[in-house]
Amino acid sequence: MKSNKKHLSSGIAIGVVGTLVASAVVGVTIVYTGAYNVAATEDHQPLARWALETTMKTSVADRASSIEPPEFSVQMISSGGREYQAMCQHCHGGPGVEKSEWARGILPQPPHLPDVVTEWQAREVFWLVKHGVRMSAMPAFGPTHDDEQIWALTAFVMQLPGMTAQRYAEFGQGNSAAGHH
Template structure:
């Protein structure tokens, strides 16, 4: 029987120099693609499917990981929380996320990615994930970081309301909005002052003045702890 030489794997693998050259060429092509500006970044031109799917997965996994360990308060069903959240939602969120019975707004129609309609998507994420997304916002989605201007208690109020939206009829939605605090400034009244007495908003009137004396937003660690393809406001 003829002698058969052992299979030499190394002979069939690309050389180190070939791999280096291939990587450099790939980087050059990617750099040229970015620098030439051929990719349409306009909000009226949808992403290529693989770009959209990559960003969608990145967003969902990032929120899930960041929200791990955040504990929701036990009183998310509190009528006071829900009423407060309703007032905040109608002032800050309806333009993008709409509500039961609301027609698409000019703003919501122009967003890309589209903001989720929370009347149907309000339970797509856990309370902790919703809290994190509302507090920290989402890059490149028009979702603001409301934690810059609102403390954790108010953000939990928004979570409490958002989680009730999918079960609301238009009439119920209108009723709870009508019973909410009269305006944003009223919702800010009575908020606990910061422990160090620092004013992180500075002087001003209206909304800024109402925000003075509020507790500075706490970090994720140590909350009682927790919108939007979608992203979540």
């Protein structure tokens, strides 16, 4: 009986090692033959898209879990609105504002934030703005902006859902009352 169990265990180990080796060979072959199309005009395969999106979302949630957002003030939201229009609008658009034409050539497509920000917590938006996302065209603003500026931007982004185009436009005019309803 022991001999059969030993052979079974050996067989499983050989199968696992064989699968790992075969996977490594396939991976190296894809890398060195250029088989994977990296063109920004072609979307990822569905499995690759799922893996990348799921990895990004769970990575951000994990890394942002210990961040405590401050209270968002009208002044923070107003300041963040001006920053958003200067730095983010060209890729993410805004209420009544489309993203820039050149940003439509980015893959993955930057999301229209008024439509998707409800899927994120403020701490996660802060983390994304501060650290960026590799290979997505989302830059890290942490090296060039302090946490106070990033929180102001986060405060504004969290206000985007349901914001009217008129209210959005007021932020670009430097209207400090833009944070009021």
